[in-house]
Amino acid sequence: MPSVKPIVSTRRFTRKTESLDDYWSVLQNGIDKIFDDRVAELSFEKLYTTVYGLVLSKNGPQLHDRLTEQLSTHFIEVRKSFDGITGADGLQHLNVVWKKQKIYLSQISDVFVYMDSVYSKRENKPDVVSLGSRLFLKEVVGHVSDMLKSTLVNEINEARKRGGEYAESGVIKDAISVLNTLELKDGMSSVFIMEFEPFLLESTEKYYKDLHSQLTQGDGTSHWKDFDTLLKLLKAEDLTCNNIFDDLDTISKFHNIAEKALVTDNIQEIARYNVAKIVNDDQKDVFSKLLAISSSQRDKNVIFNQLSQFIVKEVLSIEIDASAKKKSVAAVAWIQELIALRDKYYELGSNLSSEQAAGFKCINEAFGKASNQIKVFPEFLSLYFDNFLKFAPKEINSNARKCVHFFKLFKDKDAFEVIYRQQLSRRLLQQKSNVVREQELIFLLQEDVGTSYTSKLRGMLRDFHLSTNFMQKSGKTLCQTRDVSVNVLTHMFWPLQDSQMNKDVVIPDSFGEIKTGFENLYAKTHSGRLLDWNYHLSTVEIAYQFRHSYHELSMPMFSGVIFLLFKNHQSLTFDEIVQLTNLPSQEVRKNMITMSVAPKTRILQKDPPGKSISNSDSFSINHDFTAPQRKVKVLMVVLNNKPSAANDSTRSAVEKKLLNSRLAVINAAVTRIMKRDRKLYHSELQEKVIQSIPLFEMNSNLFKMSLEYLLDNEYLQRDFDNTTIYHYLP
Template sequence: AVLRESEKFYKTEAQRLLATCDAPEFLRRVEVRFQAEKSRTDHYLHSQTGTPLRKILEEHLLIDNLSTVIEMPNSGLDPMVDLDKVEDLNRLYRLFETVPPGLPTLRRALKASVLRRGKEINQASACTENGEATDADPDKAETETGKVNGKAKGRAGGQPQTLMLALKWVQDILGLKDKFDRLEKEAFLCNREIESALHEAFEDVVNLNDKAPEFISLFIDENLKKGLKGKTDVEVDIVLDKTITVFRYLTEKDAFERYYKNHLAKRLLYGRSVSDDAERGMLAKLKIECGYQFTQKLEGMFQDMKISSDTMQAYRKHLENTTAPNVEISVTVMTSTFWPMTHSGATCVLPEILTKSSKSFEQFYLSRHSGRRLKWQPSLGNVDVRARFKARKHDLNVSTFGLVILLLFENLGENEFLTYEEIQSTSMIPHGDLKRHLQSLACAKYKILKKHPPGRDVQPSDSFSFNDDFTCSMQKIKVSTVSAKVETMEERKETRERIDEERHYQIEACIVRVMKDRKHMTHNDLVIEVTRQLASRFQPNPQGIKKCVENLIDREYLERCEDRKSYNYLAQKASNSPPRLVVAWGN
């Protein structure tokens, strides 16, 4: 009779509480009911009544209302998370933990909550980036300087929209991660099921953003640059540690490597790293996450910088004993397989004064290293040059291409000009680079040249003259290069095609490596093993693996068995064949 009346009472009580209470208050009342019934059983009722009575409470107060409580408008799980109601969330967790469907329901709700918030962050970063940014590489554009009112800096342009979006996206993801990490510890008591659900949710969120590899690399790049204001080395290291947690969720780590290699190369070449220790510390973190092969070429870039420094010291000593060129140069010798931009660097016709300096170094270098070939990359260099205007002289820092253009105006009269076609045919600078550098010199903040007719964009019909009337309060001026626009859809498609091509080679190499070791495998086992081995770089598509297997069968590296479900490794044929498989880790 007690159990029947209790069941009838708690059915009604559950409906009354749902109608009159918000979620936190409902959970408090339910908790009080459990405590009261336990006390009543201990003091008045038979001990055997306690278990069935508790089951009645669990069924009617909790099990029947799990989703209803979590989804309550303005007071359910999401509002409690938004308002950081740790005590209420902990009570929800403790009560849900007591019933079998409780934790799975909470797990699904938390995962859905993270996904919803993450999708909002992704949507906020998905706006179109059509604006142009100014800078040498497209990093921040700062003017290095003489002293003006105690300050020495000026802006040549705002940060690119891509960079701002990337920083905000990573910061928002880190903020979301910090929030749920704290709730996991304080409210959900480090429950493994909850931890697993949050991990899956964040992995989905990060990989739903197809720009995540680029954004994470840009965020790291910004935190490893010189001149960061308001951040100590310890604070930067903490931020980078947190960034690595986001990087762990990334499945396309090979795409991240492509972007990171570009950003690292620019930091090293333009001397913008906050410190060598910070850079190597970040490499160590990446090596722990992905292994030595992931960072091998990145470490090779550091080695090139050190060797180049030693080479330049030896070159300067060599010049002490011979006739030095008029222009002093500093050269970085890059191993073509390590650096991302050495295969397609734009070239130009250097003026004689620069050619003499480059030939001097080239002769010195080749006398020390036989069998090597140097290919100059003027698109990556920069120059300090003193220019004389009517008002005063200024020390300009321009790109090498910028200097090549300026030297064409050195012997022109005051009213003489050069057409775009004349500049291009004389310098042989590719059209895309020439337009950007002419924009920097004639259309940006510091107008060293005049464009005729005036305007923001450079057209092949334009002509240019030297701006003798240029004035500026600063002695030293950095003329920042107008950067290429953010990747268009076609450029992104081209980047994706290059990544897919590299993945094709990596899958083939992995299949051969696995089959050479195992000799015989079923198709499913081969797919599982190849996926496992490549998971640290990307998630291979089973259909892609199948196509690579078919290709290797055609080339007689493998043979299909009679059961049509397994393969044999053709050791003799493979060993006698020329090595046609190349693992293309770089660009």
């Protein structure tokens, strides 16, 4: 019904002040006609003039009270129209009734516009429309609120069951819009926000808890944990809310309640079930959907933590091939399985959105955590690099780069450096590597740990490069008839072990001439340097014509020294060889087993024959020796066929060296920190030391050993009153 604007009269209101009763009947009759849709019978000029005169004659308060009473009576009658109406019809009736009442109130407001602008504004009274809205809320909505609440709950739940696609969604939305327009007081929130929303939120929580209970008791006991089911329910909730609410804050509240009841309250079991399903079924493209079931970072962290546990478990379950004859073979196979596992989980994380990027951090941390639990990991990683570089690759391939990534994740990098340096020295001295590739790999390693970590490795490559250049320039001057290659190694870079037998051994004159010639030649260009010869790292090639074939024998230096003794002797006993070479009996025994017992390298003949060596055994050249190839490598065999004992010895030496170097690092860190802070509690000092050491994980035992050393040597002192406090002693 169109609103009729009042005609404002220009006539002066000349009547004397008269009572409200004389004119209220006119206004009351006009209001009744508005409510009866008989606006056409009204004279708005007369009604406006009446209100104007009453307000002007100081009857504003009485007029406002009479209007309030009239509107209340009307809305009481309106309320009766709701009797017997329930369900969606009740919501629809609310929408229709309120739509009419807004028109009525607008028309009445046109009549009382002078009262609103003069009296109501001055006295801070509600205008006609606001007054009518509050009375409608009080007399109509207030009495049918229980019916409206239960209807809204039932209709919204029905919409949820239908996936948000519900025919009555428009009716529900209009009813909520009506409730949102009805304010309790000026400037206050609407009745929907204050009363209906809390009730609906509470009922929503109950709905989803009941739904969760039904799902857990259903036939498919895991159905409630399946993220597809949860996503479907949450999407239905979002669609339902978007269809009936306009306020985004309200929509968020309902979503959070559904998410909490379905997901957050059960996130541990949901994460465990779905992560296992995704990993075991190799569903790499759905992990992002699993993360989408919750907007809470806490829930996502639970999922990430569960994924981390799966990764750690799978890494730790990779078996080491105990049947492999060489540890390098087992190490390469183990690392390749680790790379395949890494590719699997990285592919799983490749579909994550930018908001879910924490997934990659979780995957990396999990691999790092697992690596730190595997004692042989530094050795196996170094062996993989060793095997890769021995084949002189043209470039650093993707697998090698992935291993560099593993290197960045685990903590005990100092252990890796010790092992890698030993293997690098063997590759360089045996010329089994491409120096350019070695440099590239070291550069990749130092990207994470800095140049100080790789300084010794780079120093080894520099020594090798300088030695090669020196021999290219001076090699022919040193010896015209033999190919000689000498590497000058800086002691602080290379993993050299001082051995007395290097100084005591008696070498042949031909070797002595080369040694003296090189020392004189080297002294001309590098004055003031002292050279120590490490024969145990040297190899020698000897050409020999046996009875049936000619061979070039490549062997360790000490084996060559022993073999050349037979140039001047037809036969020698074990004791005579020890005496002539001045080598320890154990070293001679190892070399004699290699040359007289090992089937493929039996270049000496032992008398009497046998696998054991006694001091009275006699040895001579085995002239009947033959081999398929011209070049024969005489490889040192392990004495007593106990490789594990040798490996254990090597490992214990590495561990001892690591312990000493770590204690030195901790001692330096403690001293540096205490010199700066002067006084610290035990826990504070330990925490600061841990933060200052990036290359390994310091445990409490190491820290305790360091403190005992520093206390004994009076670098630190315990407080007399509190033994947990340390003081620096300058």
